[in-house]
Amino acid sequence: MKPVRTRFAPSPTGYLHVGGIRTAVFAWLTARQAGGQFILRFEDTDKKREVAGSDQHIIDCLKTLGLDYDEGPDVGGPHGPYRQSQRLDIYKQWAEKLVEQGRAYADPYSPEEVQAFRDEAAKNKQPFLYRNHRPENPPAWNGSQPLRFKSEPKDYKWHDAIMGDLATGPEVVDDFILIKSDGYPTYNFAHIIDDHDMEISHVIRGQEFIASVPNYLNLYEALGFEPPVMATAPHVLGPDGRKKLSKRDGAKDLLDYVRDGFLPEALLNFIATLG
16 A cells, blocks of 8 residues: 655635635545645746745645645655646656656647648538647657647546546546746646656645546556556635636635634534535
8 A cells, every 4th residue: 555645736816715715624534534644836937927935925825724734845855846847847857757758749830830720620610629630750859849648548537535426528638738848847848757757656736637648548558657646636616606616707716714713623524514
């Protein structure tokens, strides 16, 4: 039995609200209940959306609720660095292995050409799949073009620790970008490498990622990685009860509740029983 290791891996793109911190609470509780480890990792590869000071705000939120972590950017650990922007060489090494195996290729198309493919699919009332436009002789990858995963579409069945048994057909598996033209990896690639390197046993995350799991499973197979236990938590909904709580719709900063006089212990108890 592998030791239980969970992680909270937010992007430092602003303040943390109840929906975001609930994932951390579930991951922390899972690790602590099993006598395992809980890791904090910053997924900071989207530099356009990054907000200065967000990383410290996230740390402050975790500490306010008493969610202590065993490894992280400010405490170190044997599996660092714990910021994705400091792990670019690691992603490049794995990307080059996929290129050598024939499971990744340089994307030669311009955004306009890709949009033309999408428009053509829409006109023909077909779903757009990038693999239908895979180049026959892609250029050698030199880092200036996006690098795409070469998928092998197939049926998938997997067990989600919260959602139960799930299944999809090959139509949802596609060629997705691993590394962008700016040299930064996509979430779809980086988190799989990080979770493997950091020996994460359970991945607890929000419902918005469930449609991507077949692509992740395809990539796990190409890399030769054993997938972790996946647990997909349903959304925390906004006031209208129709869509998930979000910053865009005015979700409150977690620390504002503390400033308003709510006890951290009460907040933790509420969040742990939410959903």
